[in-house]
Amino acid sequence: MSAPDQTILSVSKLSVRFAQSQVLAVRDVSFELGAERLGIVGESGSGKSTVGRAIMRLLPNSARVEAERLDFEGTPLLGLNEAHMRKLRGHKMALIMQDPRYSLNPVLSVGKQVAEAARLHLGLGKREAYATASAMLERVRIADVERTMRLYPHQISGGMGQRVMIAMMLLAKPAVVIADEPTSALDVSVRGDVLKLLDELVTENNSGLVLISHDIRMVAAFCQRILVMYKGHVVESLTRLEDASHPYTKGLIAAMPDPRHPVKRLQVLDRKAIDAAEARP
Amino acid sequence: MIEVENLEVAFGKGDDRKQVVKSVSFKVAKGETLGIVGESGCGKSTVLRSLAGLDRHWTGRIALAGQDVAKERTKEQFELAQMVFQDPYGSIHPRHRIERVLAEPLRAMKRGEGWDRVVPALERVGLPAAFAERFPHELSGGQRQRVAIARALMLAPQILLLDEPTSALDVSVQAEVLNLLSDLREERQLTYVLVSHDLSVIAHMCDRVLVMKEGMFVDELTPDAFRGGEITQPYSKTLFEASFL
Numbered sequence: 201m202s203a204p205d206q207t208i209l210s211v212s213k214l215s216v217r218f219a220q221s222q223v224l225a226v227r228d229v230s231f232e233l234g235a236e237r238l239g240i241v242g243e244s245g246s247g248k249s250t251v252g253r254a255i256m257r258l259l260p261n262s263a264r265v266e267a268e269r270l271d272f273e274g275t276p277l278l279g280l281n282e283a284h285m286r287k288l289r290g291h292k293m294a295l296i297m298q299d300p301r302y303s304l305n306p307v308l309s310v311g312k313q314v315a316e317a318a319r320l321h322l323g324l325g326k327r328e329a330y331a332t333a334s335a336m337l338e339r340v341r342i343a344d345v346e347r348t349m350r351l352y353p354h355q356i357s358g359g360m361g362q363r364v365m366i367a368m369m370l371l372a373k374p375a376v377v378i379a380d381e382p383t384s385a386l387d388v389s390v391r392g393d394v395l396k397l398l399d400e401l402v403t404e405n406n407s408g409l410v411l412i413s414h415d416i417r418m419v420a421a422f423c424q425r426i427l428v429m430y431k432g433h434v435v436e437s438l439t440r441l442e443d444a445s446h447p448y449t450k451g452l453i454a455a456m457p458d459p460r461h462p463v464k465r466l467q468v469l470d471r472k473a474i475d476a477a478e479a480r481p
Numbered sequence: 482m483i484e485v486e487n488l489e490v491a492f493g494k495g496d497d498r499k500q501v502v503k504s505v506s507f508k509v510a511k512g513e514t515l516g517i518v519g520e521s522g523c524g525k526s527t528v529l530r531s532l533a534g535l536d537r538h539w540t541g542r543i544a545l546a547g548q549d550v551a552k553e554r555t556k557e558q559f560e561l562a563q564m565v566f567q568d569p570y571g572s573i574h575p576r577h578r579i580e581r582v583l584a585e586p587l588r589a590m591k592r593g594e595g596w597d598r599v600v601p602a603l604e605r606v607g608l609p610a611a612f613a614e615r616f617p618h619e620l621s622g623g624q625r626q627r628v629a630i631a632r633a634l635m636l637a638p639q640i641l642l643l644d645e646p647t648s649a650l651d652v653s654v655q656a657e658v659l660n661l662l663s664d665l666r667e668e669r670q671l672t673y674v675l676v677s678h679d680l681s682v683i684a685h686m687c688d689r690v691l692v693m694k695e696g697m698f699v700d701e702l703t704p705d706a707f708r709g710g711e712i713t714q715p716y717s718k719t720l721f722e723a724s725f726l
C-alpha cells in the first residue's frame with residue numbers, strides 16, 4: 201500500500217511539437233501527481249489534451265515529445281517500447297475520453313467490451329471476466345446490469361455510456377486515471393453523478409486522477425489542485441479559484457454566466473492583456 | 482409573437498407510439514426571450530422543431546406573429562422563424578464556401594441570388610468579409626456558430642429558435658456568442674426561444690424560463706428567482722444546483 205503523498209506520476213519540462221512546426225503545442229509543463237485529484241484547465245487548443253495524450257504516449261508519430269522527466273511509478277515512460285506501453289495502458293494507466301459514443305466500440309455489446317478489459321488486463325477466463333464485468337457495472341450504478349450488458353453503445357444514453365467507460369477503465373484498478381473532458385458530452389444534471397462516481401473509485405483504489413476540462417468552475421469544485429494552461433504552457437497553479445491572479449484565469453472565470461449574479465453582458469477574454477502579461481518575464 | 486396551445490407530439494405507431502410532448506401551452510411576447518430547460522430526451526428540442534416547421538407530427542395550435550400556421554407552411558411563414566442548431570460542425574455543409582452557405586436561404590426562398598448580401602451578413606456577426614471565400618473546416622467552432630447565426634438572420638426573421646447554441650463551445654467562446662445574441666436581439670427587436678440543458682446559460686439570457694420534464698412543463702422561473710435562489714419545485718432545484726458544479 202503506497203502512502204497518499206507518494207508520487208505516482210512525475211512530469212518535468214514536458215514539451216510537444218507536431219511535425220515540422222516551429223510552435224510548441226506543449227511547452228515546459230511540469231507537475232507531480234500523488235493519490236490526489238489534479239485539474240488541467242484551458243481553452244480548446246491550449247494543449248491540455250495533448251499533455252494527457254503525451255503521458256499515455258498516444259500521440260501520432262509526427263509528434264515529438266521531449267521531457268526532462270516523465271516517470272510513472274519510477275519508470276521513465278519515454279524509454280519504453282510500444283509493447284511495454286501497451287501493457288501499461290488500460291491496466292496501470294487509464295484514459296477516459298469525452299464522448300462515449302465515439303470511444304466505445306459500436307459493434308460490440310457493452311458486456312463484451314467490459315469483459316474484454318477484464319480478460320486482457322486481469323488475465324481472467326471468459327466466464328470470470330463476465331462476472332467481473334457485471335460486478336463492475338453494478339459498482340458504477342447501472343440499473344439492470346444483465347439487460348445492459350446485452351445492449352450496444354448506441355442503445356444506451358450518454359450518461360450510461362460514460363459509466364460503462366469508467367467501469368471498463370477502472371476495472372483493472374489503474375494507478376493513474378486521465379479523464380479528458382469526461383462530462384462535457386453529458387447533461388448538466390448527470391455531470392455531478394459521473395464525477396462523484398469517478399472520485400469514489402479513484403479514492404478507493406488510492407490512485408491519482410488528472411481531470412482535463414475547459415470548465416474551470418467544475419474543475420475547481422472537484423479537484424484539489426488546478427493547473428491553468430494557455431498556449432501550451434502552465435500560466436498558473438492554484439488550489440482555490442479565489443487566488444487566481446493571472447488575467448487569463450480571471451477571464452475564464454468571468455466568462456461563465458452565474459445565475460446568482462446576473463450581468464448584462466458577459467466578460468470576454470481580453471487576449472491582448474493576456475499576451476502582454478505573458479510577455480512580461 | 483408566438484402562441485402555442487395544447488401542442489402534442491408523438492412518434493411511432495401502435496405499441497411503439499411514444500408521446501414526446503404532452504399538451505404544452507405557452508406564449509412569447511415580441512422582444513422577449515423564453516428559455517426552455519430540461520435534460521436530454523425531455524422533448525425540449527422537439528418543441529423547437531415543431532415551432533420551426535421541421536417536425537410535422539404535432540397536433541394543437543401554433544400561431545406565429547398573430548397568425549395560425551398549418552403543418553405545411555407557406556414561404557412567408559417559414560421566413561418568420563429561423564433556427565440555430567447545436568453543432569456548428571454538423572449544421573453547415575462541409576463542401577460549400579461560407580458565401581454559398583449564407584446565400585442559400587435567399588436562393589431557396591427565391592429572393593434573388595443573394596451574393597451581395599453575404600458580406601454585410603458576415604460583418605453583422607463580427608466576422609471579416611474575407612471569410613466568404615473560406616470553407617467551414619477553415620473556421621473555429623465559435624466562428625462557425627457565428628456563421629450559423631448569420632445564416633439564420635439572412636431572411637430577416639422576427640423569431641430566432643436557438644437549440645443549445647453554445648453547448649459545443651468553450652466557456653470563453655460561449656461568452657462571445659451569447660453577447661452577440663444579446664446585441665442582435667436589441668438591435669433588431671428579435672424574439673428568442675432558447676433551449677438548453679445548462680441552466681446558467683438560460684438564466685443569463687432569458688426573461689422567463691420553463692422547466693421541462695418528460696414532455697411537460699413542471700415549473701416557470703424568473704431571473705429574480707435565480708438571483709435570490711428562491712426555487713421551490715424539487716426538479717428545478719436539482720437542475721439549479723447541478724449548474725454550479
